[in-house]
């Protein structure tokens with residue numbers, strides 16, 4: 001990848017040439033006031049710089065690609081800056097130098113803002129590194145203004161190879177996304193919610209304390225009461241927590257749906273649901289009446305939605321042919337489809353159908369309920385990104401705009417599952433993982449699964 005030319009309001013950042021490097025080097029080193037602060041230069045003489053540039057393959061070398069010069073609106077070569085991959089910290093590092101006659105004009109902020117934008121939006125980095133000489137408070141201020149935080153400190157020597165100096169290490173992190181996904185009716189949902197199937201007492205409270213604001217329950221899980229009581233214990237206001245529940249096929253029918261809804265909200269101790277899902281399209285393959293029952297159920301859900309008792313209505317485990325029973329016979333299309341989705345079981349046909357119809361896709365068993373913990377491919381990619389297999393699996397989904405609802409009783413797992421914003425899977429790795437042969441499937445296929453006798 002070649003360095004793109006970036007134009008900011010007043011500056012142009014473009015790949016550095018030998019002439020640029022020479023001009024910059026002469027300018028910096030001839031001004032003691034500038035060299036006082038210089039910690040980014042890696043070469044001690046212009047010959048060194050030239051020798052280095054001559055080894056670089058301009059067409060392909062990444063180190064060179066991100067060395068750029070700064071030209072102002074008058075085309076004056078007023079500085080240099082760069083963004084380089086540093087293998088020792090496994091992170092891209094950024095920095096800049098400006099000619100003294102260009103200090104105090106806001107150029108530093110303009111350069112760093114452009115580099116951060118390039119690093120996060122073009123290179124898809126969630127974390128960037130920088131550092132500044134402790135004597136150079138202005139540089140530190142510029143970096144902080146651009147969102148960097150001090151994460152450590154160190155010692156080095158200046159260009160003369162002798163004068164010691166101390167520096168602060170800094171990191172920029174893409175803000176731990178307040179990003180939400182928007183349903184087609186405008187309701188917003190978090191990318192990461194908390195699943196409560198088989199959750200222990202105390203887990204919901206822990207999850208809320210750790211920052212989860214989305215709880216997924218269902219009449220089938222028998223966790224509605226515990227979700228309600230631990231939500232109240234948390235002291236959070238109802239409007240601060242998104243609660244989703246589900247109706248089980250034995251509760252289907254027009255009047256029965258109102259009853260099921262009332263039972264759920266009363267167990268939860270609330271008077272409305274943020275999301276109500278039809279848990280499965282049918283109880284078993286032998287149920288010839290499922291379409292009629294589903295239509296009746298959905299019509300009652302539409303009424304509850306119109307009456308404001310549910311903020312959004314959706315389905316779960318519905319394939320396109322199940323969704324069409326609703327869209328061809330009712331008025332309101334589902335807003336969500338919650339499906340079993342994880343690496344090795346992506347149900348791409350159903351996901352594509354939902355996307356084409358503006359139905360938000362949510363993943364249940366997003367970490368494969370433990371079935372993928374030993375999978376060689378998952379482990380290989382987890383090692384590559386230096387994250388746990390579960391973090392890899394969750395990021396793989398939210399990076400596609402699919403929300404996830406992992407369940408974790410272990411508080412460490414619970415916390416890790418929320419912390420997904422410090423790495424990004426490359427497009428090639430996403431493509432590879434999306435296309436893997438099937439693995440980790442629960443076996444619960446909606447048209448074959450047998451729930452007769454359960455609940």
Ligand SMILES: NC(=O)c1ccc[n+]([C@@H]2O[C@H](COP(=O)([O-])OP(=O)(O)OC[C@H]3O[C@@H](n4cnc5c(N)ncnc54)[C@H](OP(=O)(O)O)[C@@H]3O)[C@@H](O)[C@H]2O)c1
Pocket residue numbers: 194195196197198216217279316317338339363364365366367368369370388390391405406407408409410411412413414416417
């Ligand atoms: N709509 C549906 O039909 C349907 C079906 C199934 C599930 N769901 C919903 O989806 C939620 C999640 O699905 P799920 O419970 O089947 O499976 P899951 O979330 O994929 O897996 C849960 C298991 O993974 C472990 N785990 C989670 N995070 C981990 C981490 N960071 N490191 C190591 N282990 C980790 C948990 O261990 P610990 O508990 O020991 O931490 C637990 O054993 C459910 O709770 C439920 O709300 C919906």
